[in-house]
Amino acid sequence: MTSLQLLRSNISEKVPITDAEMELISKYFRTKSIKKKKDFNRIGEVCKDFAFVCKGFLRSYSIDEKGVEHISRIAFENYWIGDLYSFFTGEPSEYAIEAIEDSELFVISFYDLDRIYLEVPIMERFFRKLFVNAYVSTLHRLNSTVSEPVEVRYKNLLKSHPDLFQRMPLNYIASYLGMTPESVSRIRKKR
Amino acid sequence: MTSLQLLRSNISEKVPITDAEMELISKYFRTKSIKKKKDFNRIGEVCKDFAFVCKGFLRSYSIDEKGVEHISRIAFENYWIGDLYSFFTGEPSEYAIEAIEDSELFVISFYDLDRIYLEVPIMERFFRKLFVNAYVSTLHRLNSTVSEPVEVRYKNLLKSHPDLFQRMPLNYIASYLGMTPESVSRIRKKR
DNA sequence: CGGTCTCTTGACGGAGTTCAAAGCTAGTGG
DNA sequence: CCACTAGCTTTGAACTCCGTCAAGAGACCG
Numbered sequence: 433m434t435s436l437q438l439l440r441s442n443i444s445e446k447v448p449i450t451d452a453e454m455e456l457i458s459k460y461f462r463t464k465s466i467k468k469k470k471d472f473n474r475i476g477e478v479c480k481d482f483a484f485v486c487k488g489f490l491r492s493y494s495i496d497e498k499g500v501e502h503i504s505r506i507a508f509e510n511y512w513i514g515d516l517y518s519f520f521t522g523e524p525s526e527y528a529i530e531a532i533e534d535s536e537l538f539v540i541s542f543y544d545l546d547r548i549y550l551e552v553p554i555m556e557r558f559f560r561k562l563f564v565n566a567y568v569s570t571l572h573r574l575n576s577t578v579s580e581p582v583e584v585r586y587k588n589l590l591k592s593h594p595d596l597f598q599r600m601p602l603n604y605i606a607s608y609l610g611m612t613p614e615s616v617s618r619i620r621k622k623r
Numbered sequence: 624m625t626s627l628q629l630l631r632s633n634i635s636e637k638v639p640i641t642d643a644e645m646e647l648i649s650k651y652f653r654t655k656s657i658k659k660k661k662d663f664n665r666i667g668e669v670c671k672d673f674a675f676v677c678k679g680f681l682r683s684y685s686i687d688e689k690g691v692e693h694i695s696r697i698a699f700e701n702y703w704i705g706d707l708y709s710f711f712t713g714e715p716s717e718y719a720i721e722a723i724e725d726s727e728l729f730v731i732s733f734y735d736l737d738r739i740y741l742e743v744p745i746m747e748r749f750f751r752k753l754f755v756n757a758y759v760s761t762l763h764r765l766n767s768t769v770s771e772p773v774e775v776r777y778k779n780l781l782k783s784h785p786d787l788f789q790r791m792p793l794n795y796i797a798s799y800l801g802m803t804p805e806s807v808s809r810i811r812k813k814r
Numbered sequence: 815c816g817g818t819c820t821c822t823t824g825a826c827g828g829a830g831t832t833c834a835a836a837g838c839t840a841g842t843g844g
Numbered sequence: 845c846c847a848c849t850a851g852c853t854t855t856g857a858a859c860t861c862c863g864t865c866a867a868g869a870g871a872c873c874g
Contacts, residue, residue: 496770504762517759520752553744560751561711567758568708571695574765578801579687582862602821610769612863617822773830792852803831808854 435463435486439538442484442510446561453552460544466490466531473515473529478522481539482514483507488535489599492527493607503607506596512562532600582611586619626654626677630729633675633701637752644743651735657681657722664706664720669713672730673705674698679726680790683718684798694799697787703753723791773802777810 433441436458443449443457464483466472472490473479485507492505492513504527507513518525519542540548549556576585586609590597597605602620603613624632627649634640634648655674657663663681664670676698683696683704695718698704709716710733731739740747767776777800781788788796793811794804 494766494770500770502766502770504766516755520755549748553747556744556747556751557740560747560754563751563754563758564707564711567754567761570758570761570765574761574768574801575685575693575695577765577768579685579691579693601819603819610765613821614823614864615862618862621822794852804853805832805855806830809830812854 435536435538438486438510439484443555443558447554447558449552449554453554456551457548457555460548461538461540464537464539466535466537468531468534471528471530472513472535472537473518473525473527475526475528476524479515479518479525479527479529481541482516482519482545483512483537483539485509485511485513486536486538488531488537489533490529490531490535491600491604491608492529494527501607502610503604506600506604506608508595516563516566532604577610582609582615583619585609585611586616626727626729629677629701630675634746634749638745638749640743640745644745647742648739648746651739652729652731655728655730657726657728659722659725662719662721663704663726663728664709664716664718666717666719667715670706670709670716670718670720672732673707673710673736674703674731675729676700676702676704677727677729679722679728680724681720681722681726682791682795682799683720685718692798693801694795697791697795697799699786707754707757723795768801773800773806774810776800776802777807 436454439458439461440449440454443454449457461484463486464472464481466488472481472483473492475495487509489509490507490513491503492507492515493501493503495501505513513529515525515527515529517523518527522542545559576588580588586605589605589609602616606613606616609616627645630649630652631640631645634645640648652675654677655663655672657679663672663674664683666686678700680700681698681704682694683698683706684692684694686692696704704720706716706718706720708714709718713733736750767779771779777796780796780800793807797804797807800807
C-alpha cells in the first residue's frame with residue numbers, strides 16, 4: 433500500500449471520497465521525512481503543519497516546570513499528529529513532537545487545509561470526526577488516570593495496544609501512562 | 624439577551640453567520656428544561672441530543688467499578704454538553720449528565736444536526752472548531768493531572784474559573800479536579 | 815570495547831487517600 | 845416559622861500507593 437492509498441483509506445473510514453477529490457486533496461499534502469530522535473515540532477515554535485503518519489512512529493510531549501517530560505500523544509502509521517492548538521491559533525506550541533522511529537509523513541499547512549475545505553467540503557466533516565475521536569479518547573484517558581491505579585492502566589494499555597510495547601521504550605510508556613518507569617518495571621515483573 | 628441571541632453569539636465566535644442561516648438553524652433546535660438534580664442523560668442510555676446551555680449549569684460524570692463518581696465535564700451558560708461518543712456512534716453512554724442548577728437548554732438530535740450541515744454548511748466548520756477546543760482543553764487537563772500536585776491544580780482552577788466556586792459544591796470541584804473533598808478542604812484552609 | 819541509555823531492584827519517604835466523627839448549612843414539611 | 849434531616853464541609857489520625865533516590869546490571873551504538 434502506498435502512502436497515498438493509506439491516506440485515502442484513512443479518510444474513507446470516516447467520509448466517502450471520490451478519485452477526483454483525492455486528486456485535489458493530494459496536491460496540498462507534502463511529504464516529509466523525520467529521522468529517529470529528530471523533531472517535527474519544537475516547544476516555543478508555531479506548529480505550522482498537521483501531519484498524517486504514513487510510516488514510523490512519533491510522540492508528542494510537554495515539559496513541566498521541573499523539567500520532566502510528559503508524553504501526551506503517540507502516533508503510529510495511519511494516525512494524525514500535530515499541536516492543534518498552535519496549528520489553529522498560530523500561538524507558539526507547548527508541545528514537542530519527535531520521531532521515535534524514522535518516519536514518513538504527509539503534512540499540510542493551515543492555509544492549504546483551508547483550501548482543501550473550499551475545494552473538497554466533505555473534508556471539513558472528516559476533520560470534525562477526527563477531532564471528536566481525539567477528544568473522546570483523551571477524555572477516556574483522563575478518566576482512567578484519575579480513577580484507576582497504575583497497574584490497571586498499564587494492563588489496559590497492554591490489551592488495547594500490544595504493538596506499542598514492542599516499539600516504544602519503557603520510560604515512554606510510563607510517561608504516556610502518567611507514572612514512573614520504576615512503577616512500570618515493577619508491574620511488569622509480576623508476570 | 625434571549626437564548627437564541629446567546630446561541631447566535633456563541634456561533635459567531637467561531638464562524639460568520641447570517642440572519643437567514645440562523646433562521647434555518649433555529650428550526651432544528653428544541654428547548655428543554657432540566658430541573659436541579661434531574662438527568663439530561665443517564666448511564667446506559669444512548670445520548671440522543673447534544674445541548675447548548677442557555678441558562679443554568681450541568682455536570683457530566685462517569686461511575687467507576689468502586690461506585691465512585693468522576694466528573695468529566697462542567698457546562699455553564701454558553702457552553703455545549705453531551706456525550707459525543709454515544710451521540711455520534713449510537714452506543715449506550717458511559718456518562719451521566721445532570722443539572723446542578725435548574726437549566727434551560729437548546730438541544731439538537733443527531734439527525735437534525737445532519738440536516739443543519741446540509742442546509743448550513745458553515746456549521747460543519749463551527750462544530751469542528753468546537754471539538755478541537757474541547758480536545759485541546761481536555762489534553763491540557765490530562766497534562767496538569769499527571770504533572771501538578773493537587774494544590775496547584777486547585778489554584779489554577781480557582782484562577783481560571785472563580786465563578787465555579789460560587790455555584791458548585793466542594794465535592795464536585797474535588798471530583799472534577801481528580802482529588803478527594805478532604806484534600807480540597809485542606810487546601811482551602813491554608814488561606 | 816567504553817560510554818550512554820535503558821531497565822531492574824531495593825529502601826525510604828511523603829503526598830494524598832481512607833476512614834471516622836462531628837459541626838455546619840440549607841431545604842422541607844408540619 | 846421553626847424543627848428536623850440530609851447533605852455538605854471540616855478536622856484528625858492512620859495508612860498506602862507510588863514516587864524519589866540510588867546503585868547496579870544489561871543492552872546498544874559509535
